[in-house]
Amino acid sequence: MSFQALLLAQELNQALAQLNFAIPTPIQMQSIPLLLAGHDLVATAQTGTGKTAAFMLPILHHLLSKPEQLGQVRVLVVTPTRELAQQVAQSAQSYGQCTSLKVACLYGGANIGPQEKALKAGVDVVVATPGRLLDHLIKGTLSLKQVSxxxxxEADRILDMGFIGEIKRVMRHLPAKRQTMLFSATIDEQVQTLVKQWLNEPKRISVDKPNSAAQKVEQVFYAVDEDRKRELMSHLIGKNNWQQVLVFTRTKNMADELAKELNKDGLATLAIHGDKSQGARDKALSQFKTGKTRVLVATDVAARGLDIVDLDYVINAELPYIAEDYVHRIGRTGRAGKTGYALSLVSIDEQWLLEEIEVVLDERLTPQWLPGYEPDLSKDPKDNRKNSNKSRKQRDKKRILNKRSTRRR
Structure with missing residues (x-):
């Protein structure tokens, strides 16, 4: 099936031709007809499957069918992070390049003045993070009364990041009659609750097994002592001549420290995380995309929504505390049908985190040993496991709560 067969507006087909989009991805083929028909939708899909076009194209088609309403905010897209908001807004502008539709992107960490100016001039589509969206509603610079x-x-991340309070406040400003779409890589009880509250008899589609890792990503696990992870990482990147490597850490401090040490190893490296200004994050990402920076070290929040063309390598320097984050991390590679390579470095103290990932993926994950970097067996793994599991649930809950509080925008 071609995009032409989906019967989208001529202006959209013209833009798709200019973008060299010919064949819809599976999620686009399933979603677009349902959304054109006016149904609410719950879609489960991994990153890199083309979900932005899956919802944005039929939305723009509906807007073009009512030209008399141009210049009013009729579309609201809520995203968990600044980077994803920017990505979605840029895609909307690309798909609507042959129309007069206007898009505004609202996110924290940036001057609110230009955003207010854009809204005052009139926009059709608003893409926003919850915190900044609420700021505009409170100030009265944005009205959602006409949203259709x-x-x-990425609804799962919106909830994981603790934005449910902001979302509830935003929902009070929206008309009851509207078409609502929810896209998520994972579906859990929190997401299901949101679906029941705010969607009307939605259609459901899934193009991947729920919580499955990207199918075209080769997953490799190395058992290694914590204090030798950086050494092993530098060895593999250098020996294999890997370019454009995205590295994940759990904390901002670790991201900064690891970037500093990798630079000492001769690898041009930058770190991005929530404490970096938006300008610094944009600059780091630009240098990474153009090859000026070889390694980008990121926390989960900072990397959420990053769309890097032909990214081949992802390294988990530390396994995430939330198992579902592993799926999102490795989903940065192997996008749009391409292959990718995801390497995870696992210390003995992270064994329980690996087990959590196994449960989510329903798959056995066995770390291998790289000659010269074998774990030190003189350490007592039983004691480490015992200490690690002693109050695992309590510590995990505390870490997740801390993680959510630092993620708020």
Missing amino acids: HLVFD
Whole structure:
């Protein structure tokens, strides 16, 4: 099936031709007809499957069918992070390049003045993070009374990051009659609750097994002592001549420290995380995309929504505390049908985190040993496991709560 067969507006087909989009991805083929028909939708899909076009194209088609309403905010897309908001807004502008539709991107960490100016001039599509969206509603610089299409993009992350309070306040400003779409890589009880509250008899589609890792990503695990992870990482990147390597850490401090040490090893490296200004994050990402920076070290929040063309390598320097984050991390590679390579470095103290990932993926994950970097067996793994598991649930809960509080925008 071609995009032409989906019967989208001529202006959209013209833009798709200019973008060299010919064949819809599976999620696009399933979503677009349902959304054109006006149904609410719950879609489960991994990153890199083309979900932005899956909801944005039919939305723009609906907007073009009512030209008399141009210049009013009729579309609201809510995303968990600044980077994803920017990505979605840029895609909307690309798909609507042959139309007069206007898009505004609202996110924290940036001057609110230009955003207010754009809204005052009149926009059709608003893409926003919850915190900044609420700021505009409180100030009265944005009205959602005319919204006919609402999208929760990466809904699981919106909830994981503790934005449910902001979302509830935003929902009070929206009309009851609207088309609502929810896209998520994972579906859990929190997401199901949101679906029941705010969607009307939604259609459901899934193009991947729920919580599955990207199918075209080769997953490799190395058992290694914590204090030798950086050494092993530098060895593999250098020996294999890997370019454009995205490295994940759990904390901002670790991201900064690891970037500093990798630079000492001769690898051009930058770190991005929530404490970096938006300008610094944009600059780091630009240098990474253009090859000026070889390694980008990121926390989960900072990397959420990053769309890097032909990214081949992802390294988990530390396993995430939330198992589902592993799926999102490795989903940065192997996008749009391409292959990718995801390497995870696992210390003995992270064994329980690996087990949590196994449960989510329903798959056995066995770390291998790289000659010269074998774990030190003189350490007592039983004691480490015992200490690690002693109050695992309590510590995990505390870490997750701390993680959510630092993620708020």
